[in-house]
Structures are given as C-alpha cells and as structure tokens.
Amino acid sequence: MFWPKRNTSTSSDASDASASSNTSNALIYDTVIHIGKLNDLLKEGWKFTTDNSSEASAQRSMINYEDSLIVGILGSYNRGKSFLLNKLCRTQFPTGRLISTEGISIAGPRDTCKNLVFIDTAGTDTPTKREDLDDKRAIEALLREIVLGLCSYIIIVMNRLQLTDQIYMHEVLEYCSKLSPKGKPEIIFVHNLWDLEFEEDINIVIQREIEDILGAKLTTIQQRNDSKDIELKMYCSTFNQITIRHFIMAKEDSAAADNWNEQTLDSLMTILQADLPSRRSACIFDEVLIHINKRLPQLLSSNNGSDADLSKIQAVKHETEPYIVLSELKDASLEKRKQHASSFSVAPRLLYDQRGYLVGIVSSGTEKWQPRYRQYKTTDHLNIIVELAGFNESNFTADMERNVAIIRGERIEPAGLSAQTIPDQL
Numbered sequence: 001m002f003w004p005k006r007n008t009s010t011s012s013d014a015s016d017a018s019a020s021s022n023t024s025n026a027l028i029y030d031t032v033i034h035i036g037k038l039n040d041l042l043k044e045g046w047k048f049t050t051d052n053s054s055e056a057s058a059q060r061s062m063i064n065y066e067d068s069l070i071v072g073i074l075g076s077y078n079r080g081k082s083f084l085l086n087k088l089c090r091t092q093f094p095t096g097r098l099i100s101t102e103g104i105s106i107a108g109p110r111d112t113c114k115n116l117v118f119i120d121t122a123g124t125d126t127p128t129k130r131e132d133l134d135d136k137r138a139i140e141a142l143l144r145e146i147v148l149g150l151c152s153y154i155i156i157v158m159n160r161l162q163l164t165d166q167i168y169m170h171e172v173l174e175y176c177s178k179l180s181p182k183g184k185p186e187i188i189f190v191h192n193l194w195d196l197e198f199e200e201d202i203n204i205v206i207q208r209e210i211e212d213i214l215g216a217k218l219t220t221i222q223q224r225n226d227s228k229d230i231e232l233k234m235y236c237s238t239f240n241q242i243t244i245r246h247f248i249m250a251k252e253d254s255a256a257a258d259n260w261n262e263q264t265l266d267s268l269m270t271i272l273q274a275d276l277p278s279r280r281s282a283c284i285f286d287e288v289l290i291h292i293n294k295r296l297p298q299l300l301s302s303n304n305g306s307d308a309d310l311s312k313i314q315a316v317k318h319e320t321e322p323y324i325v326l327s328e329l330k331d332a333s334l335e336k337r338k339q340h341a342s343s344f345s346v347a348p349r350l351l352y353d354q355r356g357y358l359v360g361i362v363s364s365g366t367e368k369w370q371p372r373y374r375q376y377k378t379t380d381h382l383n384i385i386v387e388l389a390g391f392n393e394s395n396f397t398a399d400m401e402r403n404v405a406i407i408r409g410e411r412i413e414p415a416g417l418s419a420q421t422i423p424d425q426l
Contacts, residue, residue: 029105029106029107029120030050030063030106030107030108031048031049031050031063031105031106031284031285032048032049032050032102032103032104032105032106033046033048033103033104033105033106033285033288033324034046034047034048034049034102034103035102035103035104035122035139035142035143036102036103036139037132037135037136037139038135038138038139038299038300038346039132039135039345039346041315041324041325041326042300042326042340042342042344042345043337043338043340043342044323044325044334044337044338045318045323045324045325045326045329045337046103046323046324046325047322047323048285048322048323048324049322063108063283063284063285064281064282064283065108065109065117065281065282065283065284066281067115067279067280067281068108068109068115068116068117068279068280068281068282069115069116069117069152069153069272069273069275069278069279070117070119070150070151070152070153070280070282070284071116071117071118071119071151071152071153071154071155071272072118072119072121072147072148072150072151072153072154072155072185073085073118073119073120073121073155073157074121074144074147074154074155074156074157074172075156075157075158075165075168076158076164076165076168079157079158079159079165079192080157080159080192080194080249081120081121081157082120083192083194084155084157084190084192084249085107085118085120087261087265088113088118088265088268088269089107089110089112089113089118090112090113091110091112102122103121103122103143104119104120104121104122104143104146104147104288105119105120105121106118106119106120106284106285107119107120113269114273115273115279116272116273117282117284119147119150119151119284121143121144121147122143134346134347135346138299138346138347142291142292142295142299144171144172144175145175145291145295146288146291146292148172148175148176148179148185149183149287149291150282150284150287150288150291151185152185152186152275152278152280153185153186153188153272153275153278154172154176154185154186154187154188155188155189155190155268156168156169156172156187156188156189156190157190157192158189158190158191158192159191159192159193159194159195160193160205160209161191161209161213161214169189172187173187173239173240173242173244174240176242177239177240177241177242184242186245186275187242187243187244187245188244188245188246188247188268188271189214189244189245189246189247190246190247190248190249190264190268191205191209191210191246191247191248191249192249193205193248193249193250193251193256194249194250194251194252195251196250196251196254196256197250197251197254197255197256197257198254198255198256199255199256199259201256202248202250202256202260206235206248210235210246210248211235214237214244214246215237215238216235216236216237216244216246217235217236217237218233218234218235219233219234219235219236220232220233221234223270223271223274224274225270225273225274230270232267232270232271233263233267234246234247234267235247245271247264247267247268248260248264249261249264285317289315289316289317289324292315292324293313293314293315296310296313296314296315297310297311297313298347299346299347300313300344300345300346300347301344301345301346301347302343302344303342303343303344303345310344313326313327313344314326314327315327316330317330318330318331319331321333321334325337326342326344384405386405386407388407388409391409391410395409395410396408396409396410397409
C-alpha cells in the first residue's frame with residue numbers, strides 16, 4: 001500500500017513548539033494581513049505587516065506577482081498548515097502548537113518554489129470569547145471565501161479524520177461545486193498523520209478513513225513536467241464531479257516517513273510546477289480587498305437610527321499607516337479611529353440564549369429562524385445533522401413530513417444551574 005522508499009531530510013517534529021518558536025533565522029511571509037475581528041475593522045482597522053516588520057511599506061504590500069500559480073492552504077486549527085508550507089518551500093515559517101497563523105499570510109516565489117505564491121490562513125475552530133462568536137464565524141467564512149476566490153489550487157491539511165474536519169471539508173467542497181467551471185480550484189487533501197510512525201498504523205488509517213469513509217482509491221497518473229513524464233501515485237476521490245487528490249505525511253524521522261513524506265512533497269511540487277496554464281499575474285493585496293468589499297454588506301448592518309448606506313461601504317488601504325480601514329477613516333489617525341463611533345455593527349446572524357445555547361440562525365433574506373444544521377447527500381439518502389444543545393434522546397421527538405422535519409422537545413438545564421428547563425420548538 002505504500003510507495004517506493006525515498007531518502008528524506010529530517011527536522012523537528014511538527015508538534016515541537018519549543019523548537020519552532022525560534023524563528024530568528026526564518027525566511028518569513030512577504031505580507032501578513034491581520035484579519036482578526038470584524039469589529040476591529042469598524043474602528044482602528046486591520047493591520048498588515050511585511051517581512052515580519054511592524055511597519056509595512058506601501059511598495060512591499062502591493063507586490064505584483066508575475067506568472068505565478070496561486071495556492072491556498074486551508075484547514076482547522078493546528079493541523080500543520082504552516083508545517084507543510086515549510087516543507088514545500090524548504091524554508092522556515094513560524095509553526096508549532098503554540099504558534100498560529102494570523103488572518104492571511106502571503107508567501108511569494110523563492111528559489112525553492114519558483115512561480116508559486118502560497119496563501120496561508122488562520123485555522124478554524126480556535127477558541128474565542130462568547131461575545132465574539134458571531135464575529136468569529138463571519139471572519140472564518142470570509143477568509144475561506146477569499147482563498148477559494150483567489151487560488152487555482154486549494155490544499156486542505158488535516159490529521160486523523162474527525163467530524164469537524166468532515167464538516168469543514170464538506171463546506172469547502174459544496175462552495176466549490178457551485179462555482180463556474182473556470183472558477184473551480186483544484187482540491188488536494190494532505191493527511192498529516194504527524195503522530196504515526198509505523199507502516200502498519202498508516203495502512204490502517206488509509207483503509208478506514210481515506211478509502212472506506214472518503215471513498216478514495218489508489219491511482220497512478222503520468223504527469224508531464226520539464227519535457228518528461230513523471231509517474232505519481234496518490235489516492236483519488238470525487239465529490240459532485242470534483243476530483244480530490246489525497247496525499248499522506250507521517251511522523252518526522254520515522255520509518256513510515258521514509259516511505260511517504262518526501263514522495264508526497266515531490267508529488268505536490270511536481271503537480272503545482274507543471275500547471276503552466278493556471279499561472280497568472282496578481283497583486284494579492286488588491287484582490288483580497290476586492291473580495292472583502294464584496295462581502296462587507298452581508299457581514300455588517302447599520303446601527304439603529306443610522307441612515308448609512310451599506311452598499312457604499314468599502315475597506316481601503318489607509319493613506320499613511322499600515323492598516324486596512326473603512327473608507328470613511330482612510331486619513332484618520334489611529335487615536336481618532338479608536339474613538340470613532342461607527343455607523344455599522346456586525347450583522348447578528350447567530351443567536352444564543354443567556355445560558356449559551358444556540359437558538360438559531362437568521363436566514364439571509366427571510367428573517368426566519370432555523371437551527372444550525374449540516375446536510376449530506378448520497379445517491380440514495382439525504383442525511384441531516386441538527387445541533388440540539390441541551391436535548392437528549394428522551395426529551396425530543398422528530399416528525400418527518402414530505403418537505404420538512406419538525407423537532408419538538410425540552411432542553412435540560414446543565415448540572416449545577418438552577419434555571420428551569422425551557423420548552424422549545426424548532
């Protein structure tokens with residue numbers, strides 16, 4: 001089941017935070033746009049830095065990458081996205097369990113990866129304060145849409161398959177399936193099995209997760225690169241006519257790594273370097289702003305009593321400071337922006353009751369309530385997973401009608417709280 005053995009270089013484990021925190025000699029990102037919270041944009045703005053510098057230069061942030069393939073790295077929190085980027089570029093970007101990528105980080109072409117621009121993103125599922133939950137969900141969706149809109153290739157990094165990973169993968173694939181054929185990116189899954197070091201364990205994961213759950217099959221293709229054909233082995237699956245390529249990484253310095261890691265990295269670089277038709281010239285910074293401005297009217301709402309026109313809201317580069325700000329603040333100082341009373345606020349899409357239960361979502365355009373759910377279609381079945389916090393099998397009923405599922409029940413108060421149970425109908 002494994003590929004031919006290849007010699008591989010060794011380095012510290014992806015989970016070794018202490019080693020990876022030493023980045024004094026690191027070759028760092030060209031530009032980092034620190035997109036943290038929507039509420040920050042309403043006041044001081046989103047800071048951007050270049051070459052890990054606190055003061056960004058206008059020229060550096062506006063780099064126009066010529067004849068380059070744009071590749072996005074996506075995945076949940078601490079799955080190893082920056083670790084994979086280090087390996088592909090054969091350099092050292094900040095990684096580790098105690099270090100996470102902020103917002104959008106752009107790594108342009110370098111000697112080890114010519115004609116490739118990588119866009120690294122903040123991982124999803126990072127913990128956040130309750131009052132920032134709406135903001136957090138909006139930012140995660142915005143970052144994902146920006147990367148999917150910019151990139152010709154999307155690499156999704158995961159570890160052992162979990163439900164959160166499956167939901168995330170499904171959301172990305174559903175989004176891509178609705179794009180025009182010209183706008184659809186190529187999708188690659190990298191299964192970063194950083195804690196597995198033996199072939200037997202790798203093969204079990206491949207069979208149970210990659211083959212049985214994801215439906216992938218071992219495939220051999222001939223890839224033309226530099227006037228010669230190269231044989232590549234990978235696992236392939238499909239989703240709504242989208243072909244997904246799967247590659248495996250094992251624990252560093254292990255016997256399994258000898259058979260998998262360098263072969264995976266070589267295959268990825270061969271695929272990316274060979275796709276000449278997808279290369280283009282791009283100013284990533286400008287394109288990020290374009291995607292942000294497409295979404296802002298849906299992410300923000302006018303405050304009570306405000307006659308502000310959401311259709312005219314724009315995020316722009318500040319005239320003198322390294323910040324992305326609202327256009328009405330493009331020449332205001334940082335101190336003035338901090339004191340600014342914005343006409344906008346984050347649109348209330350998700351609502352929670354006083355105890356933290358998710359009550360529902362305001363559906364865009366309908367203003368009706370519905371519980372949070374995920375829908376999965378197969379050729380024979382329609383599966384719906386509904387989040388019912390506080391319910392159990394004994395205190396709710398589900399009635400299926402022709403076009404609707406009605407769930408009735410009563411939420412149970414968590415142990416230690418004295419409030420009465422709250423009848424609910426969803």
